[in-house]
């Protein structure tokens with residue numbers, strides 16, 4: 288789908304933006320089939336592992352707002368349906384390795400993600416994402432915290448151990464150097 292972006296930005300420059308509904312695991316093929324040029328900037332928020340499925344409270348919240356409680360039923364194609372934590376990290380890393388090959392030198396990648404509390408402990412998904420992508424050719428340059436100060440603070444008792452809800456997310460900033 289091609290839409291003129293002049294209505295979105297106050298610019299006289301001519302250009303278009305496209306929405307491609309496809310599997311990011313095939314991004315290299317998609318890019319070459321479309322004949323797109325090298326990329327300056329990627330901003331993305333991949334699924335936070337299978338968090339959506341794991342948190343009862345999140346499910347309830349989303350149901351109340353009339354939102355989907357599952358991105359899809361597609362096994363493995365949908366990153367959110369990869370239950371194994373290490374396999375998720377590996378699959379995510381492979382996608383960002385592909386993206387690296389499509390970028391302009393000095394191009395930036397911003398990954399929005401978060402840590403995930405499940406099975407009675409915190410899985411450091413944001414930190415493991417930073418570490419695993421840093422294992423590739425991407426250079427981790429910076430992090431920004433996305434503060435969600437419109438969220439209510441909740442003290443949750445999990446097996447009598449205090450656990451707070453998260454009111455921030457991480458924006459991990461990488462550069463192709």
Ligand SMILES: C[S@@+](CC[C@H](N)C(=O)[O-])C[C@H]1O[C@@H](n2cnc3c(N)ncnc32)[C@H](O)[C@@H]1O
Pocket residue numbers: 309310311312331332333334335358359364365366367
């Ligand atoms: C955390 S949501 C972010 C959605 C959107 N970027 C936003 O900020 O509102 C993650 C999205 O990744 C999509 N997704 C999961 N696996 C994917 C894949 N293999 N290729 C492309 N998108 C995928 C899900 O369908 C979901 O829409």
